[in-house]
Amino acid sequence: MATFTAEVFQNEYLPEGATEVNAVVTVTSSGTGGVVASGPASVAEMIIIDSSGSMDMPGTKMVAARRAAQAAIDEIVDGALFAVLAGNTGAQVVYPREPGLVPMDERTRAEAKQWIDTIRPGGATTLGAWLDVARSMFLTSGARQCHAVLLTDGKQEGEPPAALDQALSAADGVFQCDCRGIGEGWVVEQLRRISTALLGTVDIVADPANLAADFGEIMRNSMARGVADVRLRVWAPEGSQVRFVRQVAPQVDDxxxxxxxxxPLIREFPTGAWADESRDYHVAVAVPIAPIGSERLAARVELVVDDQVQAKGLVRAVWSENTDLTTRINPSVAHYTGQAELASAIQDGLAARRDGDERTATLKLGRAAQLAHESGNDATIRLLQKVVDIDDPDAGTVRLKRQVAAADEMALDTRSTKTIRVHKEP
Amino acid sequence: MTDAVGETSKDATAVNGLDTSANSSAGGVAAAPASSGGDAACGACGAALRSGDAFCENCGAAASGGTTGSPPDSPVGSPADPSAAAPPTPESVSNPASMSMPAPGAPNCRACGGAVLDDGFCGTCGERGRLPRDHWLEAPAPQLAGVCDKGIRHARNEDGMALGVAGTGASVAVVCDGVTTAPQSDRASLAAARAAAALLLDAAPAAQGSFAARIERWTALLGEACRSANEVAIGVARTLGDPPEPPSCTFAAGVVDPDGLVAFAWCGDSRVYWLPDDGNAVVSVDHSLGAAMIAEGMDPDEAARQPGFHTITRWLGADSVDPHAEVVTLGPVGPGWLLVCSDGLWNYAPDATALAGRLAAARAEVGSFDPGALAEALVAWANGCGGHDNITVALARYQPSTTADATASGQPGRP
Structure with a gap:
């Protein structure tokens, strides 16, 4: 039996006249039981492999992609529905050979792996069309927990650019999608747009040799999810404005x-399917001013599954003239404010660098180095060091490197949103 | 205020109903508040209550019996209503619309008139619903009553109060003022006050016998009561995992026995006044920087303007270096009032004569000797002055037996 808990970290005390309330809500799930618990027949998986012409340059990419698809197939539990798509100009169903999705079993697993070996490169990278095919197949499958993994080595082409956004708005709420880019010819922004809209992850796999292991892990993670369509429901008082609701761990996602x-007072935010895990959300609400001595709720934050409230956290506002109380800074809120700024500093800095604006790039990446250093985000520091020389991490003084491998820049960009968890208060 | 009266009597029911020591400690009930039962849940917010909690740790609502059934006068769905103690059923919260729809009989929000939901806050504007702890009256006997009130400028009531009349006839009143900057001081203050009152009520010496022996006994008991209150306050810190700023509170306790013995003790800046009808008031001397400045000769008005005036030098709690009570005994006294209060009251009348004047004004306003009505009037006056702090007023009337009828009849008489 899945259980959810919600814990609120905030300084609820506001000085006279203050209106902005910030809180970090940690939501933790346990006992979700994976797809076996939720019933494999209600789970559908799609493996979408780029088979455009560029996958043959070099040919190791196509070989690695086939191995990765087969590794993913091995992780799908028996009974779950699945299909394999080859994406090029449009998308072809590689397996099953009859319409729709098929349940995984010994026979279909073996057949699918054989058919995957027949995928040959050729054609364009019509990302929007691929997602459209996946969406319509998921919709006809009847499954309620649908997930795809998408691999590409190129940027969107062979279809109008708007096709991607159209496909994403159609796919919203139908399935989740993890995206992986192989090589250096794909566009981080495009895959991030897909993974953000479809509640998945995005990453670069620079070395084709690592792809199979990565796909296996993606599919294992998907199989661990036992509760579909979890929503974050946020109530905020009349006259208030929800300034933002941001997932801040394990990664930043606005x-x-x-x-x-x-x-009128309640909004729901889809969060996809959950395994046994913990996620942090930063909620900021501008509330109407209340007199000293007032105590009000700034938000009710609830986890909702099938319209049933599973956990609830209360974000409070207490107006006080006691400056000992009102000047305290909540460490969780401060930490995640910094991690969100870190992500945008990296993305803005890399964008400025691409645009040739070295001054902005140096400032932004310097700030990123400073924030990563302050928060002990060592993984991000290592990624930054491949793009800049960090002279003084405390002050945020950096110099742009003259020679940067494209893969290193893309790795920094895709992983900029990864946060480290704050050490919680007792 | 009609609803305030309704609220008040309900709160008193809730508090007395839970804390058996308040009513029966004369019979020797232990100091700790009675258990509210194994897995009880808070009626206001649904949080689990720990056995022995008098108030919900989560929202501060009174742990009103939990599973023992509703007092007849409780409005359904009010925070103190035990029938609301069960966690909300999925049906009652599953519909998003229900979050902003009044449940049948739900209390209305003071700020906007919307419905207060089962989490204790308004579903429209978010204002916290009134908690039993925000304002309550205890009136265990015609000659003894007290009111404990949140005031206006503080969001929570961190004052604690416990009253009772011993089997020997002695009136006992204890007030503890929780330190706002130390989280959960509201728990410490109430637990400490109750522990001290229970000890005093349990061990009260009979009123007959040598006056000197009784003075000696009460002096010892008041010291013990303060130690017991301190241990309880430290115990609260322990249950919270010994936080860096442990919950702490002041201590003030007064007793008056049927033979005119008055004894009181204090630690910190909560005060005890003996206000005899003939006007020669006696008052405790605060353990505070302000009192020290005045003792060194500073003009009291000037001292009150100094930044450290309200800084206390003694308190109860895990971080206290001097948790000891100072004790004063008087008597035999003539007719008068024993008043135990927190600084939320005396801030507006620091001088004993001024406070006696306020009491006389309240007597004129109320038109009786009813200590509950008088305490309410003094609390209302302090709120009228701004209500900058929590306000607690406990009053015990002493009337020598020859004129005891005046107390019972409630007739207006000499102040």
């Missing part, structure tokens, strides 16, 4: 624009 109004 949910603010993705809320669905369910009543």
């Amino acid at each position: 949910l603010t624009g993705r809320g669905i109004a369910v009543s």
Whole structure:
């Protein structure tokens, strides 16, 4: 039996006249039981492998992609529905050979692996069309927990650029999608747009040799998810404004624009399927001013599954004239404010660098180095060091490297949103 | 205020109903508040209550019996209503619309008139619903009553109060003022006050016998009560995992026995006044930097303007270096009032004469000797002055037996 808990970290004390309330809500799930618990027949998996012409340059990419698809197939539990797509100009169903998805079993697993070996490169990278095919197949499958993994080595081409956004808005709520880029010819922004809209992850796999292990892990993670369609429901008082709702761990993901109004004061934010895990959300609400001595709720934050509230956290606001209380800084809020700034500093810095604006790039990446250093985000520091020379991490003084491998820059960009967890208060 | 009266009597029911020591400690009930039962849940917020908690640790609502059934006068769905103690059923919270829809009989929000939800906050504007702890009256006997009130400028009531009349007839009143900057001081203050009152009520010496022996006994008991209150406050810190800023509180306790013995003790800046009808008031001397400045000759008005005036030099709790009570005994006294209060009251009348004047004004306003009505009037006056702090006022009337009828009849008489 899955259980959820919600814990709120905040300084609820506000000085006179203050209106902004910030809190970090940690949501933890346990006993979710994976797809076996939720019933494999209600779970559908799609493996989408880029088979455009560029996958043959070099040919090791196509070989690695086939191995990766087969590794993913090995992780899908018996009974779950699945299909394999080859993406080029449009998308072809590699397996099954009859319409729709098929349940995984010994026979279909073996057949699928054989058919995967027949994928040959050729054609364009029509990302939007691939997602459209996946969406319509998921919709007809009847499954309620749908997930795809998408591999590409190139940027969107062979279809109008708007096709991707159209495909994403159609796919919203139908399936989740993890994206992987292989090589250096793909565009981080495009895959991040897909993974963000479809509640998945994005990463670079620079070395084709690592792809199979990565795909196996992606599929294992998906199989561990036992509760589909979990929503974060946020109530905020009349006259207030929800400034943002942001997932801040394990990665930064701004949910603010993705809320669905369910009543004038309540919005729901889709969070996808959950395994046994813990996620942190940073909620900021501008509330109407209240007199000293008032105590009000700034937000009710609830985890909702099938319209049932599973866990609830109360974000409070207490107006006080006691400066000992109102000047305290909550470490969780401060930490994640910094981690979100770190992610945007990296993305802005890399964008400026691409645009040839070295001054902005140096400032932003310097700030990123400083924030990563302060918070002990060593993984990000290592990625930054491949793009800049860090002279003084405390002061945020860096110099742009003259020679940067494209893969290193893409790795920094894709992983910029990875945060480290704050050490919680007792 | 009609609803305030309703709220008040309900709160008193809730507090007395839970804390058996308040009513029966004369019979020797232990100091700790009675258990509220194994897996009880808070009626206001649904959080699990720990056995022995008088108030919900999560929201501060009174742990009103939990599983023992509703007092007849409790409005359904109010924070103190035990029928609301069960966690919300999925049906009652699953519909998003229900979050902003009044449940049948739900209390209305003071700020906007919306419905207060089962988490204790308004579903429209978010204002916290009134908690039993925000304001309550205890009136264990016609001659003894007290009111403990949140005031206006503080969000929570961190004052604690416990009253009772011993089997020997002695009135006992204890007030503890929780230190706002130390989290959970509201728990410490209430637990400490109750522990001290229970000890005093349990061990009260009979009123007959040598006056000197009784003075000696009460002096010892008041010291013990303060130690017991300190241990309880430290115990609260321990249950919280010994936080760096442990919950702490002041201590003030007063007793008056049927033979005119008055004894009181204090630690910190909560005060005890003996206000005899003939006007020669006696008051405790705060353990505070302000009191020290005045003792060194500073003009009291000037001292009150100094930044450290309210800094206390003694308190109860795990980080206290001097948790000891100072004791004063008087008597035999003539008719008068024993008043035990927190600084939320005396801040507006620091001088004993001024406070006696306020009491006389309240007497004129109330038109009786009813200590509950008088305490309410003094609390209302302090709120009228700004209510900058929590306000607790406990009053015990002493009337020598020849004129005892005046107390019972509640007739207006000499102040």
